[in-house]
Structure formats: C-alpha cells, structure tokens
Amino acid sequence: MIKYHPNSELLLQYVQGALPASISVAIAAHLELCAHCAEHTETLEGQCAHSAFADEQIEASALEHACEQSQLQDELGDEYAAMLADITADDLRDDFSIASSKELRFGDKTITLPRALSHIGMGRFMQAGKLARSRLELDEGSMRTSLLYIAPGGTIPEHTHTGFELTLLLDGNFSDEQGTYEPGDFMWLDHRHQHTPYTEHGCLCLAVVNSALHFNKGLSKLLNPIGELIY
CATH class of the missing domain: 1.10.10 (Arc Repressor Mutant, subunit A)
Incomplete structure (x- = not known):
C-alpha cells in the first residue's frame, strides 16, 4: 500500500x-x-x-x-x-500511439518502467558495488535525475542532503529509520532529514536531486569531498 x-x-x-x-x-x-x-x-x-x-x-x-x-x-x-x-474543414488527422514502456533487466529480473519514463533517454548504468545508476537525459542545470538500482543486501551509508532529494520507488522495497517503502511511494527529503536506506531484496528508484549527498558517520565521511561527483 x-x-x-x-x-x-x-x-x-x-x-x-x-x-x-x-x-x-x-x-x-x-x-x-x-x-x-x-x-x-x-x-x-x-x-x-x-x-x-x-x-x-x-x-x-x-x-x-x-x-x-x-x-x-x-x-x-x-x-x-x-x-x-x-x-x-481540415480533414487531416495525426495518428499518435503510446510506445511500449521500457524494460530493464537486472540478472534474471525484468522491471517494466512507467510510461512517463518510456520516451526519456537514459545513460548506461554505472555500477559501484551493489549500487548502479543511470542518468536520465534531462538537461536542467544543477538538477540531476537518475534511475538507481540497489542490489539485494545493499545499503547507502547514513547521509543527509545539501539540497533536496525526491525519491519515487518503482520496484522492490527498501527501509530506513522512518519505515519501509513500497512501489509508488514518493518521498521528498532535504537537510532536515538523515537516513540509511537498506534493501533486503533489491529495489529500483527514480531519484531527483539538486545537490550532493552529505555523509555523516565513520569512513563514509571520506566521500564528502567528492560528493559533487556522487550525485
């Protein structure tokens, strides 16, 4: 739900x-x-x-x-x-048809994207450990839009946001300190929030951010100097 x-x-x-x-x-x-x-x-x-x-x-x-x-x-x-x-009096009519939604495959799993994403260009997935990211081709200055896939057992270290982060869960589920999220959940976070997303079975999210993540604890703080590259 x-x-x-x-x-x-x-x-x-x-x-x-x-x-x-x-x-x-x-x-x-x-x-x-x-x-x-x-x-x-x-x-x-x-x-x-x-x-x-x-x-x-x-x-x-x-x-x-x-x-x-x-x-x-x-x-x-x-x-x-x-x-x-x-x-x-013009009898000419244009024929429009909705193309099939794009499908993504991760291992033996196939995920069908919403139609709203089916005509937007996507970059190839860049993988780092259990996290894979594909940038959507929307040129909006500092705003970045991506598909994020987190493999089963994956987590993102505790972080907050120097701007905002919009996350729409498309497939699978993940949890953080606030609860568990299901497909369709729409979350908007900013500097007031900090969390540690974790997925047991894997998940695919649509993410929109306008600034870098800020990591809070332990060795993950070492990622902050390259935060601009991460987002």
Whole structure:
C-alpha cells in the first residue's frame, strides 16, 4: 500500500505546468502507480479548467462590450466564423500511439518502467558495488535525475542532503529509520532529514536531486569531498 504521496501544492503545480521537467516526470510516474493521487489530480485539473473558462468568459464579455461600443461586433464575428470554418474543414488527422514502456533487466529480473519514463533517454548504468545508476537525459542545470538500482543486501551509508532529494520507488522495497517503502511511494527529503536506506531484496528508484549527498558517520565521511561527483 502506498503511504507517501506528493502534497496538494505539488500536484497543483504539476497540473498548472509550473514544475521542472524532472519533477513533473516523477509525479506523472507516481500517478500511474497511485489511483488516489490520480483521482485527486483529475479533480484539480477540473477546477483549473473551470477557473480558466470562467476567466475567458469574463474576457469575452469585456471584448463583446467593447465591440458593441465601437460597432465592430459584426465584423469580428464574421472573421471568427470564417476562421473557425477553416479550422474545422481540415480533414487531416495525426495518428499518435503510446510506445511500449521500457524494460530493464537486472540478472534474471525484468522491471517494466512507467510510461512517463518510456520516451526519456537514459545513460548506461554505472555500477559501484551493489549500487548502479543511470542518468536520465534531462538537461536542467544543477538538477540531476537518475534511475538507481540497489542490489539485494545493499545499503547507502547514513547521509543527509545539501539540497533536496525526491525519491519515487518503482520496484522492490527498501527501509530506513522512518519505515519501509513500497512501489509508488514518493518521498521528498532535504537537510532536515538523515537516513540509511537498506534493501533486503533489491529495489529500483527514480531519484531527483539538486545537490550532493552529505555523509555523516565513520569512513563514509571520506566521500564528502567528492560528493559533487556522487550525485
């Protein structure tokens, strides 16, 4: 059962098209996995559409009044009707089809990605121990979007974040000090949080970060000088 979701503010920004592409992609992938958020988003879309049409009606009324005052209403109406006739008379139609979602294979395990990720280019997986990372081809300055696979028994040393870290669990499960996460869980962490992710059976995550991890304890602190390269 999915326990962690994007908040209503994020979903509204998603509907309004106000988010960076990487975060929008993560939310779109979450919506494919979470019926609750998909329904909430549909409601927000309806509210935004109603508000937009209401604004257009107000603008249309103001324009109509101006046309009446300037005696141009008939002329503009004729032009609009001609334009609409030209548009609707075009019989050409574009055919669109949704390509099959990409599949990833790790050993004998095959993972099907959400459709939201199926058309985004991916770099080859770079592996270090039980962690493998593929960078998604989204050019957004300091923001990095990756697929992270942690093999069974893998862990990431305790760390916090110098920026934010968005994690969407796509397959498998992992645990940290806060609990256990299942596919579809959407987590947003920043400098206020520190955790030690561990997976018993392996997991695949979509991760979006805008700055390096900061490791807190023991020998893992030695990784901090190259933190920029890690993220």
